[in-house]
Amino acid sequence: MRSLLKQIYRYTHSRAYRHNENLWPYLKIERATTGEIITFSYKGLNIPIIELGSLKNSCSGSLLLATTGPSINQIDFSCIPPLAVMGVNGAYHLNNVLNFTHYVIVDMTFIDDRKEVVESIISNTSLILFTTVYGIIKLIQMFGWEKVQCRLALIEDAAFKIYQHKNIHSNLNSVSSIHFHHSLPNIAFNTDIRSGVIDSGTVAYWAMQIAYYLGYERLYIAGLDMANFNLPRFYETPNDILPSRLAESLDSKIIPSFELAARLFREKHINIINLSESSAIDDAIFKKVNYRQAFNLNND
Template identity: 35%
Template structure:
C-alpha cells in the first residue's frame, strides 16, 4: 500500500514538474513524462514508442494481410443474433472493438481500443487482448499509459501499434505539441464534397468522430482490404446493454448524443470507399447507420 501511494506522489510530482517546464500546448503529455519517448520519421509519422527506455511499439514493421476480407466486430446487441460459426470462419480476418473479445473462440487478428474509460472499467477484458500473442493491438497513448499502470510491459504478449487520434480538429501529439487543425494533415485528407477527414496514413493520425468503428475503417483501408464486413454496428438501441454486458454492468455511452456527427462521418466514408472500389457491408440489418449496403450474415457464412 505504501508503494502504491509513493507511486502516486511521484507521478504527481512529475506532472507538476512537466507542467511548469513546458508550454501549455504540451500539457497533455504530463501523464507520460518521463516514462515515455517516441521516434518519428522525417514526415512526422509516429514510428516507435519507448517505455522506460525499452521499445514497446514499432510502427515501422508492417505486414499486409493475405486475405482480402475483414470483419470488424463492434459491440451492438445484434451480435447475439449472429450464428457463432460466422465468427470463426477461415479466410476472414477479424477486428475486435472494445468488448468484442468476449466472443469465445474468435481468432482476432487485429484489435482497436481508443476509449480510455473502457481500459479503466473493463480491464479484465483488456487483459485477454494483451495475452494474445497472435493479435495486433491498435490503441492510443492515453490507453497505453493506463495499461502500463496496471501491468508490466513484459506481461504484454500482443503486438502494440500506437495511433494518435484527431477529435474535433484537435490532435495531441504523443510527447509533442497539441495541434488545432485548420487544414487536413498530409495523407489525412478531407473526403470529397464533405468536411469529413479520413486518414490514408494511420501513423500520421486517424480521425475518430466519436466512435472506434470509424478508426477501425481507416485501419482496414491502410491494410488494403477489398471487402469490409461490419457486425454489431447498430446505433439504434442505445438503452440496451452491449452484447457482452448486462443491465447491471452496462457502461454509459455518448453515441446517442453524437449520432448526427457519427452518421455524417460514415456517410462520407461510404463515398470514399466506393471511389476506391472497396465494398463495405453492414451486417446489422436494423442499424440506424444507412451509409453502407446492408446484408444478413447468412450470405457470408
C-alpha cells in the first residue's frame, strides 16, 4: 500500500514536492499566517506542539549551547554557574552536570543510531525538543507516543517545507527575516524560525538560529571544535564513532555560515563566546575564551 501511495503522489505532484512523498496521506497540518505549522496529526493522532510564535523573545540572559566536540572533556561543567542550556545530538551525556532546557535534533540517523540517549531526552518533562516533522514521526514509530514526555517545538528546513515545493535560496530572497552572506548567495541565516531554519550542514547552526529567535543576550558555545573529525566525539569511544560529514562542507558552507551568524548576532548586541580554544572557527568569528576565564572562575 505504501509503495502504491508513493506512486500516486509522484504521479500527481511535480519533482519539487518529492520531499513530501513519504508523508502523504498520513500527515495533516495547519499553518499560521506567519508560516509555521500550528496543528499536526499523524495517522489520526493529534500531536500537541508549542506554537513557535509564543517562543519569540521569550528568553533572556545567557545560554550555554552544548555541542559534541572532544574539547567538551576539557571543561569542568560542575564549576560553571547555573544557566539555561541547549543541547544537540549526543550532548545529553552531560545531563548529570547540566540542566538542559532546550534541545535540537534534526539528524534522523542520530535517532536511529543513538536510541538510548534519545529515549532519555524525550523522557525529560521540563525540556523543549526542537525537531522536524520527520523527527516527531520517527519518535512515534520507535518509542510510541506515550514515551514522548518532553514538549515539542516543530521546526522546518526552509528549503523543504512540508507540503510545499522545494525552495532554492534565490526563492527565499523575499522573506525579510532571511539574511544572506555578502558574497555567497547560497549562505543564509533566518532570524525568525517560523518561516523555516537555514541548513548549513551542522545542527549547531540550526541551534544558533533558534537561540537568536528565543531572545538570549549572550551565547556560550562548548564543543564547537570543527576539527579532527576522525576523533571520537566527547561521549564516544574509538570503537563507537559515528561517521561525520562536517569536513566535506567546513570551508564551503559551515565557516561562511558562522561568519554571517556572527555579524547578525553582533548587530543585535548578542555576545558569542567559543569555549573551544582549539576550534577551527577563527577567533575573529567567535571569540575563543577558556571556560574558567569566561565564567570568572578561580584557577585554584
